Each structure stands twice: as structure tokens, then as C-alpha cells.
Amino acid sequence: MNDRTDPVASRIAATLAERIVSGELSPGAPLRQDHVAYEFGASHVPAREAFQMLRAQGLAVSEPRRGMRVAPLDAASILEVVEMRAALELLAFRHAVLRMTLTHIAAIEEALQAGEEAETLPVREAANRDFHRALVEPCRMPRLLIALEQLRLANSRIVLAAVRSTSWRSRSNHDHRRIVDAIRSKDFERAAGLLKAHIYASAAITAAATDEA
Structure with a gap:
């Protein structure tokens, strides 16, 4: 746009x-x-x-x-979103942590808390998008941020479809907390590894739930 x-x-x-x-x-x-x-x-x-x-x-x-x-919502579509998001979000995150300030960390923790306190699925998923947006916001790569915003929207669609059709529950908040702890400890390699594992693990659970629908 x-x-x-x-x-x-x-x-x-x-x-x-x-x-x-x-x-x-x-x-x-x-x-x-x-x-x-x-x-x-x-x-x-x-x-x-x-x-x-x-x-x-x-x-x-x-x-x-x-x-x-x-657009269809099948295994191939889910895999495409996951692969793209994992690659691009990690790229943005590695640039973002170099410029991350206490203000940025506060925004990340605010989104984390909103997700933990959410009482409805749409609110929780909106907080999840806010969390991942805050993780990469300092990267100063506007084209990359636009692409990630689109991928987050596609990912929300996958998550909501899975949860509507099953009793699946996300482990996102636990993963998010571990990522924040690593950032606060300035262990950015660990944070990046946790982020990558989180994206793939959440996607695997969601894809399985979607296939069962």
C-alpha cells in the first residue's frame, strides 16, 4: 500500500x-x-x-x-505462512534487538500481559499479534514490517480456524514469557532460538487441529 x-x-x-x-x-x-x-x-x-x-x-x-x-486454508497454505513468517520474523527480530530500548521492552511486556488477561479468543489473538509486532518494531525495516503484518493476519486466521473447530489451547503465553525473560537478560541468541521454536511449535499444533476439523 x-x-x-x-x-x-x-x-x-x-x-x-x-x-x-x-x-x-x-x-x-x-x-x-x-x-x-x-x-x-x-x-x-x-x-x-x-x-x-x-x-x-x-x-x-x-x-x-x-x-x-x-483463499484456501489447507496444509500447503499453512506451511507457506509458517515458513515465511519464521524466516522474516527472525530476520526482523535480530535487527530489532540491536536497537531495543526499555520503552520497546515495556511495549512487549504490555502485550504479553494483555494476552495473559484476555478472556476471549479474539482479544487474546489480537494481543498475540501485538506481542509479535512489538518484538520486531525497532528493526527499522519498513518493507519487512509490512510483509510481517500481512503474515500475522494470515496466521491469526489459521489460529482462529483451529480453535473454533477443536478444544486446542495455545501455549503462546508461556513461550512469550520465556522470550521476554531472555530479552531482559540480554541473551538475544537464546531469545531468537525461543522465538523460532515458538513459531514452529504453535504452527504444528494449529495445523494438526485444522486437519482434524
């Missing part, structure tokens, strides 16, 4: 993304430009631009003769 992005298109994309991540729009569901334009009182131009934003976020796909649809 850039500064010239149509605000109407951004609003449409944000609303549809929320519906996709929450599961209100299921995998494979059609995204019809005329229906969306009518719902939001917009022309087809911002609706089309919103669809492109969703494609960039990995939440929608364009299929021949089928048009735009909600």
Missing part, C-alpha cells in the same frame, strides 16, 4: 479481512465485486482495489472462471 491508496478501498479491505480472519467468510467463498460495491455504497473501482489488497495479504485468490474467492 502507499499514501495514494483510496481510503474507501482501505475501509472495504479492512472489513472483509476481519470477516475472513474471523471465519465469517469461509475458505473458497466468492467475493463478488458488484455485491461488495453495493454493500459499501462504492463504485467498482475501490472494490476492485480492495480485492487486490486482500490478495496481497494472502486472504483472497483469483481463480480462472471462478473469479475472486477467499
Whole structure:
């Protein structure tokens, strides 16, 4: 996205993304430009631009003769998100810890506490995104941060789908606490190792839960 992005298109994309991540729009569901334009009182131009934003976020796909649809949620899609997120988040984290201040650490701990105190799954998952966002925010790599924001959204969709269909419970808060402890001890290699293990372990549990759905 850039500064010239149509605000109407951004609003449409944000609303549809929320519906996709929450599961209100299921995998494979059609995204019809005329229906969306009518719902939001917009022309087809911002609706089309919103669809492109969703494609960039990995939440929608364009299929021949089928048009735009909600992206699938299968093992291959999950693995792609996990592999990309693990590589990019670790890259960003290694740059971020070199510039991390007490203010940054306070933001990380605030997100950790919000996750521990969350009483609903959507609130907990939002806190999880905030935690991982705070871990990499100091890296000063804006393109990388944009890519990670999109991957976090895709990851939330996977997590919420798994938890809706099973009694699965995340160990994220325990992992998050260990990562924070390593950062506070300035053991950044250990923190990076814990972060990598956390991403893959959480993904493995989530993928198994999704496959059982």
C-alpha cells in the first residue's frame, strides 16, 4: 500500500479481512465485486482495489472462471505462512534487538500481559499479534514490517480456524514469557532460538487441529 491508496478501498479491505480472519467468510467463498460495491455504497473501482489488497495479504485468490474467492486454508497454505513468517520474523527480530530500548521492552511486556488477561479468543489473538509486532518494531525495516503484518493476519486466521473447530489451547503465553525473560537478560541468541521454536511449535499444533476439523 502507499499514501495514494483510496481510503474507501482501505475501509472495504479492512472489513472483509476481519470477516475472513474471523471465519465469517469461509475458505473458497466468492467475493463478488458488484455485491461488495453495493454493500459499501462504492463504485467498482475501490472494490476492485480492495480485492487486490486482500490478495496481497494472502486472504483472497483469483481463480480462472471462478473469479475472486477467499483463499484456501489447507496444509500447503499453512506451511507457506509458517515458513515465511519464521524466516522474516527472525530476520526482523535480530535487527530489532540491536536497537531495543526499555520503552520497546515495556511495549512487549504490555502485550504479553494483555494476552495473559484476555478472556476471549479474539482479544487474546489480537494481543498475540501485538506481542509479535512489538518484538520486531525497532528493526527499522519498513518493507519487512509490512510483509510481517500481512503474515500475522494470515496466521491469526489459521489460529482462529483451529480453535473454533477443536478444544486446542495455545501455549503462546508461556513461550512469550520465556522470550521476554531472555530479552531482559540480554541473551538475544537464546531469545531468537525461543522465538523460532515458538513459531514452529504453535504452527504444528494449529495445523494438526485444522486437519482434524
